[in-house]
Amino acid sequence: MSTATAQYSGNLRTESVHTASGTTIFTDAPVDNHGRGESFSPTDLVCAALGTCMMTIMGIVAERHQLDLTGVSFEVTKHMAAEPRRIIQIDVNFRLPAALSAKDRTLLENAARTCPVALSLNPEIRQEVQFAYGE
Structure with missing residues (x-):
């Protein structure tokens, strides 16, 4: 079984799901690297x-x-x-x-x-x- 799965959401954002628990983590590119910095990079x-x-x-x-x-x-x-x-x-x-x-x-x-x-x-x-x- 995988540890996690992830999908690119567009606009330099990703959504990762922890396989065992279903917990979701979002990432966003930081402001100093073309992103919005609205989540963890x-x-x-x-x-x-x-x-x-x-x-x-x-x-x-x-x-x-x-x-x-x-x-x-x-x-x-x-x-x-x-x-x-x-x-x-x-x-x-x-x-x-x-x-x-x-x-x-x-x-x-x-x-x-x-x-x-x-x-x-x-x-x-x-x-x-x-x-x-x-x-």
Whole structure:
């Protein structure tokens, strides 16, 4: 069974459907590349995938160690090169609870940095990941 199906909708937009769940994701070309920027661009999804993969793997590790990560968040920033047009850097900034011990922080940070998306991206794409602890 396929992972997803997609269709070009015209006007630089696509509609992708996750086969197992039926969830739909739309993409739009960014304003700086002839689009309207009304949805995630494909490169935005790559960046969001990195952050959400890191967060998911941290969540798996947290459950294993009875840690509550409810409310943990991140902000992701994409940096593009012009020629050829490509992602050159992804910044991911996590906000986590201050109460986590030094040991738990190390455990979670290592889990994030070794998530499947992080390990799958081209090594030429710099991944700048920061972890801030506090309320």
